[in-house]
Amino acid sequence: MNDVEIPDQWIQAKLPDISNLNMGQSPSSSDVNISGDGIAFFQGKAEFGKLYPTVKKYCSAPRKTAEKNDILLSVRAPVGPTNLANQMTAIGRGLAAIRADENNVNFKFLLYYFRKIEPWMSEQGTGTTFKAISGQFLKELDCIVPPLAEQKIIADKLDTLLAQVGTTKARLDRIPKILKTFRQAVLAAAVSGKLTEEWRERHEISRSGWLSTKFSSICREITVGYVGKMADRYESSGIPFLRSQNVRAFQYSDVNLLYISKDFHKKIYKSRLEPGDLAIVRSGAPGTTCVIPASLGIANCSDLVIARPNEKLISDFGCIFMNSEIAQKNVSENQVGVAQQHFNVGSMKKMPIDLPSNKEQTEIVRRVEELFAFADSIEQKNNAALERVNNLTQSILAKAFRGELTADWRAANPELISGENSAEALLAKIQAEREAIKKQPKPKRNAVKKKTGSRMSKQIIKIVDALKEAKKPLNGQELLAASGYPSDSNIDQLEQFFLDIREALVTEKAIVKIKRDDDGQDWFALAEPVADE
DSSP: OOOSOOOTTOEEEEHHHHEEEEEOOOOOGGGEESSOOSEEEEOSGGGOOSSSOOOOEEESSOSSEEOTTOEEEEEBSSEEEEEEOSSOEEEOTTEEEEEEOTTTSOHHHHHHHHHHSHHHHTTOOBOSSSOBOOHHHHHTOEEEEOOHHHHHHHHHHHHHHHHHHHHHHHHHHHHHHHHHHHHHHHHHHHHHTGGGHHHHHHTTOOGGGSEEEEGGGSEEEEEEOBOSOOTTTOBSSSEEEEOGGGEETTEEOOTTOEEEOHHHHHHTGGGEEOTTOEEEEOSSSTTOEEEOOGGGOSEEEBSEEEEEEOTTSOHHHHHHHHTSHHHHHHHHHTOBOSSSOBOOHHHHHHOEEEEOOHHHHHHHHHHHHHHHHHHHHHHHHHHHHHHHHHHHHHHHHHHHTTTOTTHHHHHHOGGGSSGGGSHHHHHHHHHHHHHHHHHSOOOOTTOOOOOTTOSOOSOOOOHHHHHHHHTSOEEHHHHHHHTTOOTTOOHHHHHHHHHHHHIIIIISOOEEEEEOTTTOOEEEEESSOOOOO
16 A cells, blocks of 8 residues: 655654554444433444544444544445544444543644545555455554654645645535526526617517417327336337436436337337427426437437427427426426326416517527537536546645655754654654553552542542432433543543443443433432432
């Protein structure tokens, strides 16, 4: 993976050498809620927001947790996407929490490193039902390690550059919506007569000459596509058979086009399609309309209303009208059916329309096509620009982790990347600190902490004992305090608290969880009443 050249002052190390790895484990479904009881819970990538994960679920008894500024890595379906925890968080089996070694590794630098390798990570998952990576895979993962001072410089530069990329991308992302609004405005102007107002003045034509009519009066025929079972009727080739998915606004699509035999086409000839027909979707996206092109040839269809214009209606103008908001509103208000609503032939025949002369229809079609072509060209340029911007993020990350963004900084600050500030010295320091921690005696469970100024001044007692002393049900926060934990408990203390609850609930069955109607929180009580002493 790391086969690119890196600066001489950088080294490579395994992920566990510079961080703590915590693979997620899903809690019991009974411990997960949406009422806000417990701590934030994320099962996997699905809950990730743009900047931080969006909290939608909570967990009252987590099995695995992450702290603020831990990197949340999606390890299954999909593999690779990352986010940053902005609070203590319960993590399910779809996530791993990676905590940069405190004071020795810049957490943002490590986050950006994972975002740089995300495309590679996405290809590393194994499995048949869904792709996933294991904790062992992560333990063997190679990481790039610059000196600590340079890590911060890289993270700061990436903050600035990628924020600029994000701003540019956000602007480009808004353009399709702007163009959609523009196209609808063009259609509204077209069917109201505003688009050709100046044209009529030049030709001394009045808007009052427009004919208020219905589609039944301007079509030779309005019918419906074939309604019947088709499972055994499709052929590998033959007569094209359109369905609603083959009709897009203003254009016919041959994606997933099916075929029927000539004999079957003759049997259902009434549902045929002819060049110039208006093909109108009945359900799904009702009212969406295209003109059947001559290039399609002989064809048939199902799930479509077919409007066959007479000499009063130019097909392309009919298509413009049907895709306009005024017609779409009529379609929406005149659908029928109970199980599934759809637009039918009767509603199409009654569809009102203000119809200009054929000459003005032709002019309207020309102007709409010209304006839509302009919008299409902008959209194509925007898509190309968006693709370049999307590629720019990975390009910037690649330069950062080749050392190119900080080449000048290294030249100007040799003392910050050598000697005791070198990457080798940093790794040795991390190892020494970990060895020192291993030699320290482990604190006994439920030990009394009496240090001056310590957050812990009260003895921690078991959950069951706290409820016995209280002699009444307690909610989560009350039980935390009653058990001797401080209100600002750290992650280790909270993990111990939740483990005690689980042990008392599941293993000892000494307490029960109850729901109170007044606040919707989980409350805890002794499984059996305790007699007064």
